[in-house]
Amino acid sequence: MSQRRRQLALNAFFMRFGHHPAAWRHASQRDSGRPDAAYWIRMAQLAEQGKFDTFFLADFIGRSGDGLAGSSRAGISFQFEPFTLLSAIATQTRHIGLVATVNTNFTHPYNVARQFASLDHISGGRAGWNVVSSFNPSTGKNFGLPTPSREERYGRAAEFLTLSKQLWDSWDDEAFDHPNRQTGQFFDPRHAHPVQHQGDYFHAEGLLDVARPIQGYPVIVQAGNSEQGKEFCAEHAEMTYCSAQSIDVGQAYYRDVKSRMAKFGRDPDELFVTPGLSVVVRESAQEAREIFEELQNAVDFSRGVQLMGLDVSGLPLDEPLPADLTPYLGKSDNGVGRTQQLIELARRENLTIRQLALRFSVAKGHIQVVGSPTEVADTIQEWFEGHAADGFNVVPPLLPSGFEDFVTLVVPELQRRGLFRKEYTGKTYRENLGLRTPGNQHASVLAKDEAIAV
Template sequence: MKLGLFVEPYGRHVAAWRHPNATRQAGVSYAHYRDMARMAEAAKFDFMFIADTNNVWENMDFYSRSNMGAILDPLQLLAALAVSTERIGLISTTSTTYTQPYHVARTFASLDQLSGGRAGWNLVTSMFPGEAKNFSMPKQMAHEDRYERAEEFVDVVLGLWSSFERDAFVEDRATGLFFDPDRLHVLHHQGKHFAVRGPLNVPQSAQGHPVVVQAGSSGPGRELAARTAEVVFTIQQTLSAAQAFYADLKSRMPKYGRRPDQLLVMPGLFIMAGRTESEAREKYEEMQSLVHPKVGLSLLSNLIGGFDLSAYDVDGPLPELPQTNGGQGHQNALVDRAIREGLTIRQLYLATVGGRGHWELVGTPEQIVDQMEERVLKGGADGFNVMPPFPGELKTIIDLVLPELRRRGLFRTEYEGTTLRDSLGFDLPCHARQQPEGIAS
């Protein structure tokens, strides 16, 4: 299976910054991130994944009690980490709703060059309503409109990444020719949302272009992923839900001329491991005891689509909710869990603050790997984005869980090559070998 490290400065658990062993100012410490990156690389993780949002939480009860106010720009951070690492992939989120394709294409192509072909772009359409207010927009763009924009956005980025053929830069000193103009393809894109001439002024990297990652589980999100993504970051709580998502997503690919093995499904996975089950449970309960009730309630409100739950009895059921214009995958997963397990609002937020909606495994290495193995072998995932509860638990996962995975032959002992595509088992993308169909030269 493939394993990515989902990097958060204090850890995935919403109260991780309050843990006695938490590193102060972790969110702005390059040394802290560097040490995590090197540890993950030594353990042979496929990549480190830094999620990002343009949202500043308007609920001050949450914002003032979380670490969300001290987070570095991930692309600048990954550019620095490219110098401190050699093999591990470097993936970051950038929104298609609040950026321009040329910016994204150039920035990620530059990171890809600087890292020797280890970059990945996590494409999102932005799920929080508050993000629009930071970009001169009175309200959030409608869900279907965000995905319509994203469809065109990714086409422009892929077109720009294929501006130059791989052997275009001849650097012929005798003739004075730096690149062969016959191997340059100018985009000349004219669409509903974008008019981009091109070309991009960054050559292709050792892996052709950055790996395209997509985070979205709604219908439009699945369609976009089936057509364009190479890795999907998703959220399912149960094996049956994971199997249904996996089968549906991969069944959509053939109509785009793609094979199912050209896309990896890698859901988030929160892991709290211990040498005994009681040890793991004690650590988990210690983290849970640090959750401030206002933080738990506010986090849940945002993850279910920005609906204010403060007027409802926290020891009563979740009210019936209209479909959100925000992150529909998160909303559906959490509402389904509340119904399936009969959880009150308080019980649901306590079940959410660890993985923040993602699958949680707490127990011994054997218990954890049993469930990881089942989900992969039974068609629910190709691997996982591992979410340590707090940074100290990364070492525990490496020391306890990875050896059990290797004992069963489920995870590598060495990297397969030098690029992220090498690690993930992908060939050079078609856009790195030929001009994308439908794009004028």
């Protein structure tokens, strides 16, 4: 077991107007839906002002041509692809980690390895990769791809990550530090380790055309509540983005995923468990509740209801879910863990479909706190000290005001309690998290050769 002192991690995860489905309709919103890089840079700078560990950028790749009359995903879609935006943010920030979501179904490890190596160098060692393998059939149509099985997707993702690491390790850290201008040798060939990969999904030979990342590898992030997701997380992830609506569920997930790590030769301290935290906070709890009710009252039910993995748009809104949900299950097996959480919540509290939509679609299965700074900090402290979380992905329902309130009201309270940093202490994303920097798997070979030469 590592002796690293546990530290609270805070990650900022934003949608354009906020995570609440009605956020874009709120009276405080003035912006259009056009992409606005300056907005995202300001939000990342605000997160850095609050000493957050991570600026997390989701990516919902591809759009279906169906259902163009709707606007159910407003604020999620139609922004920027991650690497372009995070590269711009990297030049305007100094400390915060920059996590890009990349789906392993729609690109090749060589492309992704060079993009992350580039982002890590541009940012001075602050890149992170949220590895996803979800596959929506309508998204696959954009690429002309058939829908793979869940097992295929996870198998491909594991090999994708393995090959990416091989490519990052195709150069030693110091490969380009000492070009010899007298001899004309730009690098010592012993620092190069060409990849020879022949796998089930990928074949690659050669060297990456970007130097090894400053951090060795970007911090590996993964989201998974299903059995396959938890197993993948235990083997590969250094941070997991999960969901849990009660502390006992959070504690069970925490124990489960960390207990799986030993069989992969990993220490539980090598993984940060960071559930989502949906927060509406104001100086008084009453003010917070008023803002939240404004959002709830703006939810549009006129186009029916599609919950996580359930299409119940044709059912009466003010009745509970039917006993047999088979006809209403989606065709995709994405998010099966979240779907099960939703069904359990509905059964446990006997919620109507309207109530369930307002409860689950807002927080999306995450912890929900509406109240004062003290109430929010109490929840964070309880989960952290109770080993239900190592940190949180803060998912504000309303932006930008909801996150401004969190930074100005909640962060100082966490700092006062000694739960959260007052200053960054590391130079890289890994150092700020307290994670080790992985060495190059080939480095010992060169060291051995040099010892023999001596």
